[in-house]
Amino acid sequence: xxxxxxxxxxxxxxxxxxLFGICMVTGMAxxxxxxxxxxxxxxxxxxxxxxxLYLIWQWRNGVRQMDELERRIQLxxxxxxFPLSVLLVLTLGMLQxxxxxxxxxxxxxxxxxxxxxxxxCSVAIARKRYG
Amino acid sequence: MKNKLKTIREAKELSQEVLGxxxxxxxxxxxxxxxxxxxxxxxxxxxxGKLFGKxxxxxxxxxxx
Numbered sequence: 001x002x003x004x005x006x007x008x009x010x011x012x013x014x015x016x017x018x019l020f021g022i023c024m025v026t027g028m029a030x031x032x033x034x035x036x037x038x039x040x041x042x043x044x045x046x047x048x049x050x051x052x053l054y055l056i057w058q059w060r061n062g063v064r065q066m067d068e069l070e071r072r073i074q075l076x077x078x079x080x081x082f083p084l085s086v087l088l089v090l091t092l093g094m095l096q097x098x099x100x101x102x103x104x105x106x107x108x109x110x111x112x113x114x115x116x117x118x119x120x121c122s123v124a125i126a127r128k129r130y131g
Numbered sequence: 132m133k134n135k136l137k138t139i140r141e142a143k144e145l146s147q148e149v150l151g152x153x154x155x156x157x158x159x160x161x162x163x164x165x166x167x168x169x170x171x172x173x174x175x176x177x178x179x180g181k182l183f184g185k186x187x188x189x190x191x192x193x194x195x196x
Contacts, residue, residue, distance in 0.1 A: 067155070067156040067157050067160050068156065068160065068171070068172050069157065069159060069169055070157065070159075070160075072169070130163045130168045130169050131159075131163075131168075
């Protein structure tokens with residue numbers, strides 16, 4: 001995401017990623033402490049989505065500072081990633097009707113990780129077109 | 132769209148990076164334009180023309196031309 005005019009975004013984006021990572025670990029760890037009040041566990045679990053919202057905000061700011069080619073790559077990546085994400089959810093939804101998809105492997109949290117993976121693959125595909 | 136950007140740039144002895152800095156875009160953008168993998172936006176094409184003192188039509192032209 002680095003461009004000639006992009007000087008502030010990378011450190012803030014990495015900071016947002018680090019913050020998200022910490023919140024994610026905290027949220028996942030909250031499940032382990034069954035004696036913790038429910039409201040507190042829910043609060044800790046929701047830290048990660050809030051941190052991710054901040055990360056999305058920084059990513060958006062980074063995209064706005066990119067030059068036109070990088071912005072085009074991001075747009076094409078999203079145009080690839082969104083339909084693939086829909087396809088993935090549809091496939092899993094249909095499979096779920098006929099076979100047992102274990103929660104340990106196909107929870108919303110795993111699905112989220114798959115969608116993020118689809119986005120990064122899409123960026124690589126889009127970038128290759130102009131490379 | 133085809134272009135003569137690389138020829139014009141090299142005639143001025145400019146690197147892709149320097150040209151990119153002067154135009155406010157990345158070196159990758161200049162490279163993609165020169166390799167005809169990416170067509171610049173109108174504002175960028177006009178900036179390129181102005182930088183080299185040439186009409187845009189002398190730098191960029193349609194595939195059929």
